[in-house]
Amino acid sequence: MPLKNVTLRQLRVFEAVARRLSFSRAAEELHLTQPAVSMQIKQLEEAAGLPLFERIGKKVYLTEAGGELARRARLVAQQLREADEALAALRGVRGGRLNIAVVSTAKYVAPSLIALFRQRHPAVKLKLGVHNRQMVLRQLQENEVDLAIMGLPPQELPAVAQAFAKHPHIIVAAPVHPLAKKRRIRPAQLADEEFLIRESGSGTRGAMERFFAAHGVTVKGMLEMSSNETIKQATMASMGIAFLSAHTVGLELSIGRLVKLDVVGLPVIRQWHVVHLENKRLSPAAEAFREFLLKEGAKLIRQALRQPSL
Secondary structure, eight states: OOGGGOOHHHHHHHHHHHHHTOHHHHHHHHTOOHHHHHHHHHHHHHHHTSOOEEEETTEEEEOHHHHHHHHHHHHHHHHHHHHHHHHHHHHOTTSOEEEEEEEGGGGGTHHHHHHHHHHHOTTOEEEEEEEOHHHHHHHHHTTOOSEEEESSOOSSSOEEEEEEEEEEEEEEEOTTSTTTTOSSBOGGGGTTSEEEEOOTTOHHHHHHHHHHHHTTOOOOEEEEOSOHHHHHHHHHTTSOBEEEEGGGSHHHHHTTSSEEOOBTTOSEEEEEEEEEETTOOOOHHHHHHHHHHHHHHHHHHHHHHTOOOO
């Protein structure tokens, strides 16, 4: 079978395996059985006349031919997405699909925004993914999402980032912490504290590092954790203190499980940004959501979190 006769289904299966480097995870993503995925890849390899994958131990790798075909498959997928967006433009905002990725910290603000948008545009089919910053950047780069919501605009990609709301960061501690009732705490006084921090590359950790660097402070104790929820629980258990988005700890502050430390120079005010690839042709649904965030996002976040304007 010549390569020109391969099906879009086969290319879709191949692209998923190539992206995940796992037959089982690709099968799960596509809601197929693993034997069905293996069969599609076998037929594609027969058409190509070359092996596309190789196994070394338990790991799957792309061959040189597989890498070349993966690049072509991504281009085909992109062309199909753009065709779908062009047709959606003809249909108008009344329908269409909207794929949004948000960094993990934004999960505390994004659902309320999306809920109101869906009330206004109920026919839009929406998919929301919550990931760490690196995954969101990868999805943007691969054109897998229409829009992303994140704090620090990407410098790694040719992207358009527009600020739509203030994003304050504070330092929190358990109510029993010795600094909980102190006033005007200098950043240097925190150098010996145990900080509970996000993984390297996260926007929150980057904001913390820039804050202390600006004050000439080196934090000596840092315990890395994988999520804001884990950090909050550990802080409430007095394992340390944490530099976090104020949007992630509103509930815990309101019920007294955490307290905001009165640190000089805080809060650090960052911005929430809505981001898309520079050459991305936004569908009517994506354009409507972008404009919705720019016009109403800040007010709605304050209302949802019951926070005053900062």
